Amino acid sequence: MKTVILIGAQGKMGKAALTGLGDHKVITASRSGKGTDYQVDITSHESLRALFKNVGAFDAVVNAVGHCEYANFVDMTAEQWELTVQSKMLGQINVVKIGLEYINDRGSFTLISGIHNVKPIPGSIADATTSGAIDTFVQCVANELPRGIRINVVNPTVLEEAWDVYGPMLPGFQPVPGKLVGKAFQRSVDGFINGKVLFVDA
Amino acid sequence: MKTVILIGAQGKMGKAALTGLGDHKVITASRSGKGTDYQVDITSHESLRALFKNVGAFDAVVNAVGHCEYANFVDMTAEQWELTVQSKMLGQINVVKIGLEYINDRGSFTLISGIHNVKPIPGSIADATTSGAIDTFVQCVANELPRGIRINVVNPTVLEEAWDVYGPMLPGFQPVPGKLVGKAFQRSVDGFINGKVLFVDA
Numbered sequence: 001m002k003t004v005i006l007i008g009a010q011g012k013m014g015k016a017a018l019t020g021l022g023d024h025k026v027i028t029a030s031r032s033g034k035g036t037d038y039q040v041d042i043t044s045h046e047s048l049r050a051l052f053k054n055v056g057a058f059d060a061v062v063n064a065v066g067h068c069e070y071a072n073f074v075d076m077t078a079e080q081w082e083l084t085v086q087s088k089m090l091g092q093i094n095v096v097k098i099g100l101e102y103i104n105d106r107g108s109f110t111l112i113s114g115i116h117n118v119k120p121i122p123g124s125i126a127d128a129t130t131s132g133a134i135d136t137f138v139q140c141v142a143n144e145l146p147r148g149i150r151i152n153v154v155n156p157t158v159l160e161e162a163w164d165v166y167g168p169m170l171p172g173f174q175p176v177p178g179k180l181v182g183k184a185f186q187r188s189v190d191g192f193i194n195g196k197v198l199f200v201d202a
Numbered sequence: 203m204k205t206v207i208l209i210g211a212q213g214k215m216g217k218a219a220l221t222g223l224g225d226h227k228v229i230t231a232s233r234s235g236k237g238t239d240y241q242v243d244i245t246s247h248e249s250l251r252a253l254f255k256n257v258g259a260f261d262a263v264v265n266a267v268g269h270c271e272y273a274n275f276v277d278m279t280a281e282q283w284e285l286t287v288q289s290k291m292l293g294q295i296n297v298v299k300i301g302l303e304y305i306n307d308r309g310s311f312t313l314i315s316g317i318h319n320v321k322p323i324p325g326s327i328a329d330a331t332t333s334g335a336i337d338t339f340v341q342c343v344a345n346e347l348p349r350g351i352r353i354n355v356v357n358p359t360v361l362e363e364a365w366d367v368y369g370p371m372l373p374g375f376q377p378v379p380g381k382l383v384g385k386a387f388q389r390s391v392d393g394f395i396n397g398k399v400l401f402v403d404a
Contacts (some may be wrong), residue, residue: 073343074348078296081292081295085287089287089331096275100276130335133291133331133334140326144274144324
């Protein structure tokens with residue numbers, strides 16, 4: 001049994017991840033802190049450092065959050081780009097950078113991206129661009145993590161559990177059950193794979 | 203003959219791009235402005251807007267710049283990430299966003315990334331991650347550019363002209379002549395391709 005920190009446990013993707021982490025001791029965190037063990041803001045180095053210090057020893061970090069702004073490219077403001085880059089991209093890089101100082105030997109990080117970098121839709125340009133950045137980051141940084149530590153990223157399509165909200169914007173997309181996405185997180189945490197983009201699509 | 207704005211004309215990559223643009227009227231710009239027609243800083247919306255306004259009508263923008271910081275991941279500071287993201291990633295996105303307001307119908311943008319997103323080396327994590335972002339951005343945003351405007355990105359390996367400087371850091375890499383990279387820029391500017399990553403590697 002591993003000790004796993006799940007960031008974003010209250011979101012639909014966090015709940016999907018949780019379905020794959022049942023064999024482990026899961027410590028939950030979320031931006032609001034409501035209904036979770038800890039509060040954390042991945043855009044803040046200090047907030048992440050406090051989380052990892054307070055948890056103590058842990059074997060894995062699963063991040064299931066990253067804020068994205070949605071707009072057509074010609075309408076997307078510099079502020080919307082900044083918000084997306086600081087959270088979905090640099091926020092997740094922060095999780096790894098600071099988490100590395102505290103995680104156990106042979107631990108693992110699992111990040112989240114999203115299918116629009118390979119299946120773009122109107123409005124998704126910032127989501128797609130930062131997902132492409134994170135998929136690339138994971139494949140490259142895996143070569144230089146110390147102490148046997150691994151890193152992967154789950155790149156899911158839309159969840160069945162979110163289809164009522166997002167379905168109308170996603171013509172021709174097939175949602176997948178959260179439990180299938182949970183299995184990708186499980187493969188990352190429980191396996192030996194490293195530097196992989198785990199697409200969960202249909 | 204097209205009017206082409208070449209940003210970063212003084213760098214080795216800009217000079218490589220220029221070898222492919224000989225059929226056109228090329229207007230040059232660089233950060234310092236020394237030896238070029240205009241001065242421009244791609245991290246500044248105002249600076250880019252001034253460039254495009256001052257040039258007047260143009261058919262293509264070729265960007266051959268983007269500052270990257272190099273360090274091992276565990277040593278790379280938040281400031282180094284910011285510098286790289288603001289220049290190589292968001293700077294190039296600025297070029298397209300603001301350039302779109304001024305470029306002629308059926309014009310084109312050609313951006314620059316770099317081979318380390320598919321061939322990572324020690325120290326290249328910020329370069330690789332932002333190259334992955336730009337390659338993804340180009341492939342996705344091509345679907346939503348108006349007025350028949352196209353966009354591509356050239357993703358080159360190291361230039362023969364820079365091998366004396368970078369060769370020692372690139373064991374097992376084969377440099378390519380700047381003229382070959384120039385041909386990729388030419389294919390983007392003179393062709394009808396759109397949303398493509400033009401790898402120039404050996």
